Amino acid sequence: MKKIAIIFSHAPYGKTLGQEGLNLALSMSCYTENIGIFFIGDGVFQILKYQQPNFILSKSYFISFKIFIANNINNFYLCYDSLLQRGLYKNVDYVLKLNICSFIKIRKKIKKFDFILNF
Template structure:
């Protein structure tokens, strides 16, 4: 089974990278059910609840992550180490994810045929 991995590693609202990555995932989900999402480094901030992007004149796309469940995207991992490094281990996230160590995420990435980074 070929899996396509999407790695979110940049903070939201500083660039369009996160929004573009989410758009790519949603579009790809129409053609494949073998998608795996990884949130690592500053990318863990993509999933933080209670963001106020309008304060920095950005579009609020974070709530769109909730559509992933409607698109049958079920394998979603967030790096527990990255959350801890940023003091966000207990902060609520907008969707249900599996918190994994960086070692486990690296192993899961190795099982993906192709990996796209945003």
């Protein structure tokens, strides 16, 4: 079975990329469990636990990331370098239990996947 990497590299609101990536990952999980989810760059904001999108008149979808666990997707990686660049390295809660890795380690992991999709 082919391995699929889904990369979230954009901020969660203002564009629909995050929601589209989430929907695609959930759809693909019906066909394969070989899915890796990566949060890099501004994508680290996707997984923050205490988001309040209602203040900018947006709908909340970040809680839906928990559905991955029910669909047997358990490979979640968060870029430590991206956290540092955005000041998110202390006392931050996330929606999921994540593997926090350096950017170099994440690049090595992504290279092991057959398909790479960026949102």
